[in-house]
Amino acid sequence: MIYEKINLRDISSKLKDSNAIMSTYIPENSEEININKKRETIIICPGGGYVGTSDREAEPVAFKFIAEGFNVVVLRYSVAPNKFPKALTELAATVNYIRSKGEEWNVDSNKIIVCGFSAGGHLAGSLGVLWDNKILEETLGLSKDDIKPNAMILCYPVITSGEFAHKGSFDNLLGENTSEGEREKLSLEKLVSKNTPKTFLWHTFDDGAVPVQNSLFFANSLAANNVPFELHIYPSGVHGLSLCEELTAMNGQSEHINDHVSTWFNLAVEWIKKL
Template identity: 45%
Template sequence: MRYIEEKISPRYPEGAKKDTYQPVLYGYLQDRSPQLIHSAKRMAVIVCPGGAYRFKSDREGEPIAMRFLAAGMQAFVLQYSVAPNQYPAALLELAEAVALVRTHAEEWDIDPEKIMICGFSAGGHLCASLGTLWKEPFIGEKLGRPEYLWKPDGMILCYPVISMAEFGHEECRKLLMGDQLSDEWSKFLSLQNRVTEDTVPAFIWSTQEDEEVPVENSLLFASALRRCHVTFELHIYEEGVHGLALCDATTEERKAQIVPDNAGWIRHAVRWLRRR
């Protein structure tokens, strides 16, 4: 197995990048083997931890990547820019990360048509942003890459922030938009409003007990996908606080984060990915 670190450096719009933080894509790459018939073209998953656009949760980074790695996929974790940086800094970094993985697909034993993104909470908003906005002209202008090299092939959204208005997460909204904060921008970045027939397929899960990012975020997004005839799978679990990650002791910070009935989400997600 190989471990790689790749700096992510898109061109940022004026005012979006406000510090010197260097985003990095960390990769865990399994070697090809003649005994493994799919090992020369593995699926890739890029994980985006949550953290309200204020920090990145370690619980939602490498431990998640290791589960996808164990399922036979090439796994990555994107450490993207958070506050004081503003939209679209993190979005451009994720777009660049997808493009980078696709560019290195042959070298890294990846199927270039199976590059997925997986985000938690605010990281879910980030992934859903790329999954819905990948055709926005400014992305190509800032990346300077061949057209749509940055388009993901699917997205896994784990208790995602979707709305920046009703049912939204106020800290996410303020930190993401900063001095751009307005009702107009809130509507623009409420991603249920941005779904079209070009939105990429989605696997979504949440819990009805989540009080930090209400389940309505997932329901609104799933409803928008349905209206636009975009393939999706939705799981709503009865119990569980926000930030469950793997729902077991692997990612436990406190006892409330162990919910055995929900721990199967990643098995369902892996099966969904394999159907792609």
């Protein structure tokens, strides 16, 4: 296992004022199994309303994906008072760095997947719809192909800035006094194109913090642009379920343990293996 904590300011001169950290969990290949194996790499963006990054949606999720044989990177990206596009440039630089480590980390460069929860889902989704936007190319000095994710896993994601918005996330990302028009520029369902990566989405119908319409709007936009996706809407479950197990339950709260919704993880693994 290659485990490192890497300050993003150390991997790019364009991020010299960044305090973001990526934690890497890279399984080493074995001659007994497959010394030449190339692995899918999952970049986890924990949620936290762009004001923090949740421990419950970070390392425990990484361990679960590692057990399935994937490379995993957890990105603790910049949050408020930092504003857009700080976190987005950090995620884009992370994708580029992983591609640059292709041989050393046995990376399948065509299967780099961003996985985000809640506001982390908005960050992951933002890269999915903006990877070919000039703002990233000009800010980082990297080619579009180097920062493009190949797929996305969006878990109860913040998507829309409209009627069903999670207002707090947009307040923290853009500022409380930002106009409706400025917020709409980061309403992800309006930014989907035919170049948006394949997507796996899941949400609960009665999510009381980030309404289910967020995932429905994004899925509808993917369909309109002929982008393949898999969508699971579970009938019931609180926001922030993570793995839906005791391991990730907030202070042991039973409402964060949900055997039915926990099936999202195995479904996502099956989906990844068919990419």
